Amino acid sequence: MKSEFTLKLDRCKGCGICAAFCPKQVLALDKLGKIYVADSEKCIACGQCELRCPDYAIFVDKVKEEKESVT
């Protein structure tokens, strides 16, 4: 599964709620206390981060992967 993140960093206050409730530890806080995507490969696009972000700063969309054609 691939997922596309949209971060509105001007809204992020670095509370860490999204990182704490991420079941796959995809998110982390950077040195300045803002959120960043540390490991997008692990993301399962569950949307828990977006659901509970109090600042509407993170959005996750599922991206459909194109199936590789087997020949």
Place this chain on the structure above:
Amino acid sequence: MIERSYEKYFRQNRLPHLWCPGCGNGIVMKAIVQAIEKKGWSQDNTVIVSGIGCSSRASGYMDFDTLHTAHGRAIPFATGVKMANPNLNVVVITGDGDCTAIGGNHFIHGCRRNIDLTVVLFNNNIYGMTGGQASPMTPLGKKATTAPYGSIDRPFDACKLAEAAGATYVARSTAFHVQHLVKLIADGMDNKGFSFIEALVQCPTAYGRRNKIGDPAKMMAWMRDNAVMKTAWDKLSEDKKIGDKFPIGLFYKVEEETYNDSYEKVRDIAGGSLR
């Protein structure tokens, strides 16, 4: 990314909001606009009324006709709006201090009249904006600037209060249970009469820090671990309803005549009906 559909209900030039990092108010504000979106209410036909306090700042960020009123007086203002134009959908945003202390009487009398409002109480257990004084909903033993050794005043259960006072829809949810909260608010909007929804929110700055609960995520984990759905709560034996456990869900729902309908009858008798 496709812009989320609820974003149109926010005043974009006002965001980011001023609430502290990790404050749960933002989560509940989003739940309210999502419930409004679910109901399909138009922005021109919906009025948001709020009192004073952290919670009540929400009206400033929401792109509806909004009223930011005097402390504790959100319900009287909303009553006036609803009586002047019963076709408007009126949502009241209030806090635990605003609703149960300063506006305590307005709250119970709003319930008593069964006026068609949807009241969402943001319960953060403290007066956050003024620096963390104990509110009537600060749990027993919890610290506040006015209760440095722990609060000895027994807290209100706002849901029981609303039910006893005559509200026709009473429910509780938390900032952790977002979808549940959206559903309860939307159902409350469906209800004709006084709908009361208590939303527990975390206040990491004034409440969590003083009571050493930890960061905002830990406060939300506390909600996750201690909230029990009403159906499960009813089956719990008394010895298990201990510690911090509390019920969430729909507590009470009944159909009663609304204040607008009663008032219309008075108008009929007096010969001044608008119908």
